[in-house]
Amino acid sequence: MSVYYSRALNLIFSISFRDHLDTCILNKAELCVIDALPNVNEQVPFISCVERLRLLADHQWETCSKKLNLNTELIRDCIHSFRLLLIEKRNAAEIKALQPPLEGVPWIVVDGQHVEGYPNFISYICKAYKGTDPLPGCSSSVNSVKLDASE
Numbered sequence: 001m002s003v004y005y006s007r008a009l010n011l012i013f014s015i016s017f018r019d020h021l022d023t024c025i026l027n028k029a030e031l032c033v034i035d036a037l038p039n040v041n042e043q044v045p046f047i048s049c050v051e052r053l054r055l056l057a058d059h060q061w062e063t064c065s066k067k068l069n070l071n072t073e074l075i076r077d078c079i080h081s082f083r084l085l086l087i088e089k090r091n092a093a094e095i096k097a098l099q100p101p102l103e104g105v106p107w108i109v110v111d112g113q114h115v116e117g118y119p120n121f122i123s124y125i126c127k128a129y130k131g132t133d134p135l136p137g138c139s140s141s142v143n144s145v146k147l148d149a150s151e
Contacts, residue, residue: 023054023059025059025061025079026050026053026054026059026061028078028079028084029050029061029065029075029079030046030047030050031078031084031087031088031091032074032075032078032079032084032087033046033047033070033075034047035078035083035087036074036075036078037070045068046064046065046068046070049063049064049067049068050064061075062076099112100113100114108121110124110125110128111124111127111128122137122138125138126138
């Protein structure tokens with residue numbers, strides 16, 4: 001599970017992002033979609049679309065919402081609601097409890113270990129997976145990275 005917290009300063013009754021206001025709106029839209037859609041396969045297309053917009057300095061998250069047939073009004077209402085503060089506070093608590101503790105972003109923890117080898121990220125996921133059904137993309141050629149030096 002991923003927790004999105006941005007670089008936010010969590011105040012008692014407001015969220016104040018250190019980023020630009022436009023970037024803050026994109027972050028808020030992503031938070032609302034993550035909260036509203038429990039399935040990560042539904043979240044990722046929206047987040048990917050918004051992140052592409054961010055690279056283009058385009059801050060119209062509604063474009064992504066409409067393109068993916070999401071409820072734009074529901075997202076907009078969330079962005080301007082007290083609910084968003086509760087989402088942010090929950091995420092802040094999860095991030096503060098991370099072990100090992102967060103030192104920067106991105107901060108990816110797999111099986112209790114911080115992953116620094118981002119080019120080999122898939123191998124870490126495949127090696128750490130404990131499910132019974134094989135993960136798509138996890139072949140023997142992908143699983144070449146050791147999780148620790150003792151293996």
